[in-house]
Amino acid sequence: MSHDPTLEPAERWLAHDPDPATRAELQRLLDAARAGDAEARADLHERFSGPLEFGTAGLRGLLGAGESRMNRAVARRTTAGLAAYLLDIFGNEARTSGVAIGYDARRLSREMAEDTARVFISAGIPAYLATALCPTPITAFAVQHLGTIAGVMVTASHNPPAYNGYKVYWGNGAQIIPPHDTGIAAAIHAAPPADEIPCAPVDEARARGDLRDFPPTLERAYLDAIRALSPRKDGDRTLPIVYTPLHGVGDRLVHQALAEAGFTRVVSVPEQAAPDGAFATVSFPNPEEKGALDLALALAQREEAPLLLASDPDVDRLAAAVRRADGTYQQLTGNQVGTLLGHYLLTAPSTASGEDRLVIATCVSSPQLGAIARALGVRYEETLTGFKWIANRALDLERDTGARFVFGYEEALGYCAGTVVRDKDGISAAVLLAELAAVLRAEGLTLLDALDRIARTYGLFVSAQRNFTFPGTEGMALIDAAMDRLRRKPPRVIADVPVAAHVDVLEGLRVRSDGTQESLTLPSSNVLIYELEGGSRVIARPSGTEPKIKFYLDVREPVAEGEPLAEAEARARARMEALGTAFCGLAGMG
Structure with a gap:
């Protein structure tokens, strides 16, 4: 059979995958693709479309073999990168403080958590590992309570059953934010293949005191x-x-x-x-x-x-x-x-x-x-x-x-x-x-x-969303064009309500209707906010994970003394509908 270069990424991954289950899964797909199965070839292309992107939420993805899936090989390489980053930033403090690791009931959560602990220990960083299934708040609490330098929670939160993930906490007990996400991502990229990453044996690590249980x-x-x-x-x-x-x-x-x-x-x-x-x-x-x-x-x-x-x-x-x-x-x-x-x-x-x-x-x-x-x-x-x-x-x-x-x-x-x-x-x-x-x-x-x-005391607030999905590169172009249209010519009035100020989070500015400007404390992000007279507002934000643009609508409606709340709610929802229709038109989504 002639050599097929399109299968090389999968073959390389197969050669270094330490998990027999995902090796067998990948081998079946490769065999089918070599035999001419177009569906298997497409599946392989998706599984090797690029590594899962590590960001401020860590990793999250479908379980399965391949670099674009969540699996034990990805967990090991991620941990190797995270360990290298922590040692670079903290040095001996990382070696003495250690990390806290929890896991939930999802498929492979325990195995990936244990692999995570073993890789940290081999890198010289002690690990506290949950002794049983663990809620995410307990892991976040453990980071502060135990004084660790970081924490890892293996979970995909509320995603469907086919998913799992890898959430990282900093030593302050909070999830990571820039620049740590990009620093960790770069360290992961530089990590060796999964089977070349040292993994300390559990029994030996526990006997040495490097693997520690969450205390009772x-x-x-x-x-x-x-x-x-x-x-x-x-x-x-x-x-x-x-x-x-x-x-x-x-x-x-x-x-x-x-x-x-x-x-x-x-x-x-x-x-x-x-x-x-x-x-x-x-x-x-x-x-x-x-x-x-x-x-x-x-x-x-x-x-x-x-x-x-x-x-x-x-x-x-x-x-x-x-x-x-x-x-x-x-x-x-x-x-x-x-x-x-x-x-x-x-x-x-x-x-x-x-x-x-x-x-x-x-x-x-x-x-x-x-x-x-x-x-x-x-x-x-x-x-x-x-x-x-x-x-x-x-x-x-x-x-x-x-x-x-x-x-x-x-x-x-x-x-x-x-x-x-x-x-x-x-x-x-x-x-x-x-x-x-x-x-x-x-x-x-x-x-x-x-x-x-x-x-009745503070005003009635009613909120809603309008979401538009546009798949593919053409869809992303439509979303970019909508944000550009709103950014270049901010509306002064939306549904007959004057705009009191418009906020461009990407530029870090709030501009009031009189032209005065104020710098924001928010980090830069592609978000536009229109604050309306009377306390209502409209927000435009492209999704960071899907080909989708989201419009958030918030209407504030006064409630008269003795007025049935249902009447005020009906007024608010009518205003909400008018605001949504008008804003969608301004964004070119009408």
Whole structure:
């Protein structure tokens, strides 16, 4: 058979893959491609279209053989690069402080976590490894609690079952941000083939003390720390709660945290309680996805539970639904939960102090938390999309101003209270939201009533998205053209509402309607924000991972005294529709 140069990348990878399972998988594809199977050839082309890109979120991709997939070979090369980078930056401090490594229930998570530990140890960096399946917040907490120089969590969070990933924490407990992402990526690129990377034997590493277990006191320290976040100890804690971990690793610790907070009637969805990397009852284990909470809602109906809580598989996100008076359930948005938690933590008697307090949201989250913070005299900032930006900005402001970080959130169901975990944490969020529901229940109220009161006090905020997908190079050109059109000629009016200021995050400028300019603290990013008179706004942002452009719409609507909230909501949604239609036209997406 003649030599086929198009198969050379796969052949080279096969020669160095240390995992028998992915070697066999790749060998089958190569054999089929050599026999003329066009589908196998196309599959190989996709698997070797370039290495998975390491960024501020680490790595995430489909499981399988090849450089463009998540597998043990990729995990080893990634760890070799990360170890080299840490040694270059920290030297002996890396050799003494070590790294913390956790893993969830996804396929190959444990194996990749163990490989990660072995590569670190061979590079001279001790490793603390979780002894069992581990929520992401525990790994993030371990970095701070154990004083390690970095952390790794092997998880694909809420992605479909075929995915896995590799998330990196810096020594401050937060996810990495530039320039560390590019420095680590360059070190990974320079790493040798996977089978040439030394991997210390587990038994020998443990005998030498280089491989260390997460200490048995770690979870206890975490649970004590999140319990201390609770501003109130009262309320009706007999509140019935239905919970689902969506086949992830949250059931045990969420139950324990709620029980220690006094919640005695918490029932899990039995079909989804045990960790299961195959996610037997959900094709997409994201609580925001249609159908993901069907089993939980059915159980809540049977139990007549006032509150439903759901976490994603690695327990860093939290979703919630509330029973209405008619017995149906309303699933809360991430913005609504963020508003409820932020308002609660800022106004509870034990935390409503006059000190310099700080709350942060991402720029695509609802402006409502900012309105609340300003009314209460609390420092408020917005960051780029992604919790890494919230955590690192909080650290900067704490250091530079002495402010106390109280709360941060992003609309994609991520919440962080205080400084226990420098990342989103679905466990502490579950306890705090249940606590707020219990306090309200003692007053004969629900979380929906609390949202009503917040809207009447600070204004009603309604949020929505309009997304447009344009595949291929032509699609990317259309997206670029839309952003360029908006950037070159910023609109002065959108749907008859004057633009008070336009913000170009790429240029780092806010330009007010009178022409005055202000520099931004946000890192440069291809995001355009139009702040409208009256507190509404429109945001344009191309996706960083898909051929998609996203428009975020936020409408602020005053609520008259005594006016039914439904009337104000109807007005807001009508304005939202007009804003969306007008802005899509301005962007050329009409």
